[in-house]
Amino acid sequence: xxxxxxxxxxxxxxxxxxRSAGWKSSLRERLQQLLAFASLIVIxxxxxxxxxxFFNYGNVTNILFSTVVxxxxxxxxxxxxxxxxxxxxxxxxxxxxxxxxxxxxxxxxLPIGVGVICAILFGGLIGLVNGVNVAxxxxxxxxxxxAMMLVAQGLALVISDSTPIxxxxxxxxxxxxxxxxxxxxxxxxxxxxxxxxxxxxxLLNKTILGRYTYSIGSNEEATALSGIDVRKWKIIIxxxxxxxxxxxxxxxxARLGSAQPGTGMGYELQAIAAVVIGGTSLSGGKGSxxxxxxxxxxxxxxxxxxxxxxxxxxxxxxxxxxxxxxxVYADMVRKxxx
Amino acid sequence: xxxxxxxxxxxxxxLLEVDGVSKDFPGVRALDQMHLTLRYNxxxxxxxxxxxxxxxxxxxxxxxxxPDRGSFRLDGQPYQVSxxxxxxxxxxxxxxxxxxxxxxxxxxxNLYIGREPRLGGFLLSERALNRRAQELVDRxxxxxxxRQVVGNLTVAKQQMVEIAKALSYDARVLxxxxxxxxxNDAEVKTLHDLIRRFKRADTxxxxxxxxxxxxxxxxxxxxxxxxxxxxxxxxxxxxxxxEVISLMVGRTLASxxxxxNVRADREVVLSVRGLSTKELLxxxxxxxxxxxxLGFAGLMGAGRTEVARAIVGADKISGGVIRLRGREVRIxxxxxxxxxxxxxxxxDRKNLGLLLEHDVAANITLSSLAERFxxxxxxxxxxxxxxxxxxxxxxxxxxxxxxxATKNLSGGNQxxxxxxxxxxxxxxxxxxxxxxxxxxxxxxxEIYKLLNDLAAAGKSIIxxxxxxxxxxRMAHRVVVMTEGRVSGILDHTEATQENIxxxxxxxxxxxxxxxxxxxIGPDAKAGGGVAVDTEVGQR
Numbered sequence: 070x071x072x073x074x075x076x077x078x079x080x081x082x083x084x085x086x087x088r089s090a091g092w093k094s095s096l097r098e099r100l101q102q103l104l105a106f107a108s109l110i111v112i113x114x115x116x117x118x119x120x121x122x123f124f125n126y127g128n129v130t131n132i133l134f135s136t137v138v139x140x141x142x143x144x145x146x147x148x149x150x151x152x153x154x155x156x157x158x159x160x161x162x163x164x165x166x167x168x169x170x171x172x173x174x175x176x177x178x179l180p181i182g183v184g185v186i187c188a189i190l191f192g193g194l195i196g197l198v199n200g201v202n203v204a205x206x207x208x209x210x211x212x213x214x215x216a217m218m219l220v221a222q223g224l225a226l227v228i229s230d231s232t233p234i235x236x237x238x239x240x241x242x243x244x245x246x247x248x249x250x251x252x253x254x255x256x257x258x259x260x261x262x263x264x265x266x267x268x269x270x271x272l273l274n275k276t277i278l279g280r281y282t283y284s285i286g287s288n289e290e291a292t293a294l295s296g297i298d299v300r301k302w303k304i305i306i307x308x309x310x311x312x313x314x315x316x317x318x319x320x321x322x323a324r325l326g327s328a329q330p331g332t333g334m335g336y337e338l339q340a341i342a343a344v345v346i347g348g349t350s351l352s353g354g355k356g357s358x359x360x361x362x363x364x365x366x367x368x369x370x371x372x373x374x375x376x377x378x379x380x381x382x383x384x385x386x387x388x389x390x391x392x393x394x395x396x397v398y399a400d401m402v403r404k405x406x407x
Numbered sequence: 408x409x410x411x412x413x414x415x416x417x418x419x420x421x422l423l424e425v426d427g428v429s430k431d432f433p434g435v436r437a438l439d440q441m442h443l444t445l446r447y448n449x450x451x452x453x454x455x456x457x458x459x460x461x462x463x464x465x466x467x468x469x470x471x472x473x474p475d476r477g478s479f480r481l482d483g484q485p486y487q488v489s490x491x492x493x494x495x496x497x498x499x500x501x502x503x504x505x506x507x508x509x510x511x512x513x514x515x516x517n518l519y520i521g522r523e524p525r526l527g528g529f530l531l532s533e534r535a536l537n538r539r540a541q542e543l544v545d546r547x548x549x550x551x552x553x554r555q556v557v558g559n560l561t562v563a564k565q566q567m568v569e570i571a572k573a574l575s576y577d578a579r580v581l582x583x584x585x586x587x588x589x590x591n592d593a594e595v596k597t598l599h600d601l602i603r604r605f606k607r608a609d610t611x612x613x614x615x616x617x618x619x620x621x622x623x624x625x626x627x628x629x630x631x632x633x634x635x636x637x638x639x640x641x642x643x644x645x646x647x648x649x650e651v652i653s654l655m656v657g658r659t660l661a662s663x664x665x666x667x668n669v670r671a672d673r674e675v676v677l678s679v680r681g682l683s684t685k686e687l688l689x690x691x692x693x694x695x696x697x698x699x700x701l702g703f704a705g706l707m708g709a710g711r712t713e714v715a716r717a718i719v720g721a722d723k724i725s726g727g728v729i730r731l732r733g734r735e736v737r738i739x740x741x742x743x744x745x746x747x748x749x750x751x752x753x754x755d756r757k758n759l760g761l762l763l764e765h766d767v768a769a770n771i772t773l774s775s776l777a778e779r780f781x782x783x784x785x786x787x788x789x790x791x792x793x794x795x796x797x798x799x800x801x802x803x804x805x806x807x808x809x810x811x812a813t814k815n816l817s818g819g820n821q822x823x824x825x826x827x828x829x830x831x832x833x834x835x836x837x838x839x840x841x842x843x844x845x846x847x848x849x850x851x852x853e854i855y856k857l858l859n860d861l862a863a864a865g866k867s868i869i870x871x872x873x874x875x876x877x878x879x880r881m882a883h884r885v886v887v888m889t890e891g892r893v894s895g896i897l898d899h900t901e902a903t904q905e906n907i908x909x910x911x912x913x914x915x916x917x918x919x920x921x922x923x924x925x926x927i928g929p930d931a932k933a934g935g936g937v938a939v940d941t942e943v944g945q946r
Contacts, residue, residue, distance in 0.1 A: 275531055276530055277529060
């Protein structure tokens with residue numbers, strides 16, 4: 070949204086007033102993002118003061134590194150959630166894509182590049198099926214993707230025969246995640262996340278895909294009556310989220326050096342939490358990519374900081390739950406005052 | 408755009424023709440041999456009761472359904488489209504009754520949704536979009552900021568966005584379904600100005616409305632349909648609206664009797680003094696007497712609904728006193744209001760007033776379930792059905808049985824179900840917010856009769872309405888509001904269309920001195936020389 074007031078000529082007085090009101094409301098939208106960012110800073114500062122081993126280059130890159138998988142999943146899911154949908158299949162879907170990456174690269178001996186692209190496209194296929202189920206068969210997104218979550222979990226185990234697939238013969242594969250393309254100690258995985266974020270920002274804000282994502286979430290029927298093929302765009306949006314499932318599958322297996330078929334469950338809720346903390350509304354129509362990234366960062370900063378402070382795992386979960394409540398409540402209070 | 412008017416042939420007589428179109432749905436014949444012609448340069452009003460087949464006809468024209476029999480012709484050429492997009496491209500633009508806007512997007516984004524200016528097919532050009540939208544809005548003379556988010560606009564402005572959107576398609580046939588349902592009289596005038604400017608030698612408008620009185624002002628001809636059948640087409644100039652109504656309902660209606668004043672010695676049941684809220688209301692004061700129908704008039708956003716919400720405790724009040732039969736009360740939420748026997752019937756019947764999926768009995772007994780129909784937390788269904796049957800009978804609710812799902816009832820009968828709910832609860836004060844919105848003419852009469860009967864039986868009624876005719880006909884006294892204040896309270900002899908509009912459009916600085924005074928009399932009216940500013944910038 071631009072705040073440039075470039076209209077020349079005289080506007081009617083009422084329109085002039087309306088314009089300043091519009092400016093104010095866009096400021097408010099910005100404030101919301103600033104607020105999420107501010108809370109990230111506050112949490113970050115808190116841990117820096119509370120524990121001396123929190124704020125240093127090694128730990129900060131560590132935090133960024135651990136944001137990659139959740140962040141990647143959350144980016145794609147943001148689109149789906151803005152349409153008013155939900156995607157529960159991203160966690161186990163990611164595990165399935167990791168297994169497929171292992172199948173392509175270790176079992177079938179495809180070149181790493183080809184294998185990676187195939188794994189990402191396989192994620193797109195998962196999303197495509199979700200999209201068709203939701204948009205064509207009109208199955209509610211919660212149910213359609215819940216079913217896909219179970220299907221993906223089962224398939225991952227069936228295909229891998231319930232055993233991890235290792236990438237031992239392709240040490241270059243792990244470099245996708247842990248290598249330092251920049252030449253200094255900065256993991257490639259973080260670069261991938263940043264690149265994915267930029268792509269998503271452009272897609273959501275500068276393309277018709279993004280416009281229709283907001284539009285569908287804001288009022289689906291009106292969008293259809295405006296002559297937009299809602300079915301087609303929903304399928305595209307779910308498929309796009311699927312590509313990010315595939316990417317996350319590659320990133321997690323590259324980090325571990327293996328595809329773990331039994332994992333994945335629970336990641337979807339963390340990713341959705343990141344999206345919600347970032348200010349995206351579960352009822353659709355509203356949300357931002359940068360917010361999602363900040364949400365994902367808040368989660369990993371919390372996890373990391375609490376760990377460093379030797380707070381038990383169980384309590385970390387309690388605190389994360391409370392953070393979600395506070396974030397969503399703060400968002401609602403802000404809206405009520407608006 | 409293929410405006411195919413073959414030059415060799417004589418020009419077609421009609422812009423749009425509907426010829427013998429029929430459409431069946433399982434169990435219902437929605438349209439039967441429908442016939443309709445729209446001439447060039449005319450506004451054709453299409454009227455009929457709810458369920459007469461108007462919306463089916465619109466959906467056929469939009470390509471949402473296909474007709475079973477019959478055909479359409481546009482400029483004398485066969486017209487058959489496969490969806491809304493194609494209809495728009497052929498020049499048929501439809502403004503649907505329910506708002507079809509994306510509340511989270513800006514005005515500009517809404518106006519050009521699906522047709523945004525693009526760079527290379529996929530990238531958006533926000534600057535070009537805003538420029539184009541601003542040009543459109545300026546051309547139409549609408550006071551809209553194209554960068555503003557639609558959800559933050561008033562209902563009237565949202566309606567303007569709808570209209571601007573429809574006109575932006577280079578439409579030649581503009582179809583409007585109840586465009587004024589949410590507008591007050593001043594805003595209706597703005598809309599009519601827009602329609603008149605749209606009317607050209609190669610365009611036409613089909614105007615669907617329940618507000619019979621506006622047809623005289625805007626239409627050239629009136630086509631009446633009933634139960635999916637074509638009834639008649641009349642020239643507006645040589646027709647009385649009574650004729651139109653009797654054609655619509657298929658019978659003649661009782662004429663409009665005017666109410667008497669309620670005797671001033673009746674007890675004041677509700678007395679409001681200095682009611683204020685943080686958001687809007689400032690120093691609202693009025694009295695409601697037993698057996699009185701107190702009308703609340705004002706422009707959209709004047710604060711009428713907010714007064715009702717503040718009284719029943721749905722909104723927090725920041726100041727003021729509410730007295731019930733002289734006793735000061737503090738009402739914190741609608742449940743407490745119900746305990747004080749105040750019932751609020753929301754304007755948004757479908758979302759806030761009824762459980763549509765549930766049956767009539769469940770709805771009627773909902774509010775009084777705990778106190779009257781429950782023993783040990785078990786609901787006595789037999790008793791609820793019996794109570795519901797008594798209400799169905801006494802209010803003449805048309806339903807096959809009390810176990811019928813409420814969504815299957817007509818709008819008027821749904822409204823009666825809501826009334827019944829509060830009567831079972833034994834309410835003395837009933838606040839009706841737009842009691843006849845979206846209800847057809849025949850059913851309106853029944854609601855009016857019901858209101859009069861309730862008042863005669865000693866119930867006290869607040870009636871909020873955007874239809875002046877309704878206020879004038881029903882209310883014993885009229886409270887006029889503007890910008891959160893009471894700008895005038897008129898008794899029945901003073902309440903005329905002109906007077907109400909005058910007070911409804913007073914600016915706060917002009918009326919702040921005498922705003923809160925009760926019973927504004929002739930001296931206050933002396934200020935009538937002030938220019939009436941209609942608030943909805945008629946440019």
